[in-house]
Amino acid sequence: MRYRDQPSIEVTQRVHCDVATAWRYVTDITVPARCSAELQSVEWLDGADRVRVGARFRGRNKNDAIGVWETVCEVAEVEDERRWVWNVLGHEGAIASWGFEVEPTGDGVLIRQWARMGPGPSGLNIAITAQPDKEARIVARRLAEWQQNMQANLDWIRSQVEGVE
Template structure:
């Protein structure tokens, strides 16, 4: 990704994709199961569905507990905002109208397999990053840049792990 000098208010976005030698339906089981992500993520530690639901649906909410060496531990509530099996699964962190971040998996059949993409957008709502920016406004671009690189590294690790899981099922 090329750095464009974005600031948090610009709702910067990162995405990565790769080819998985598996059909979308097989990959869908991994991307739509929120309990898989803590096994793959360096930050996300635990997730639980809220409100008595046990799986994804538009408007369904889940709580995530995360940790980061420089930001400590925190808990968020996310809401499923996109669900089109086996093509799209997306959620907003915090207020769905002004999320602190938005995340999405997209799957597209290609030849004998699937192109799997994960996408993330920061903002426009407040997050822990907002506190860091307010404490050091002159370093906003650097703070955003570093966090985007962390998002990007996490996305690439997630995609590689999902690829390994889906392809191992053959």
């Protein structure tokens, strides 16, 4: 697994609610900060207050292996009540893309959160450059961290909507 191949990860959760309810949760940018072991806080920037193309927000992160850092993200796509995507911005463009999708089902919705690394270099590239022979392991470990946090997001949304723990 190579960073330059823009690896991705996806988590899906079936939730018993309507599309509008699911959409309200997945477009609340503070949800991941409530659930993530890494994302500490999120705030809208430049007067933005909702998910719309071009809106920007800042995330503050902390990871024992990586340290403390901030990112600025920009909403890149919005299909109302269906899908929204944001890019994490770096010095050379997007260093990652993230998204939420809501798909109606017969008994509720399917909520999907996904993330893709790159194409621009990120802090992960420092570790890869220092240990190029371990690139696959470094990338896989980071994807596993993302997956764990995304699963926590979707489990929390389900608990809020369905009242289950």
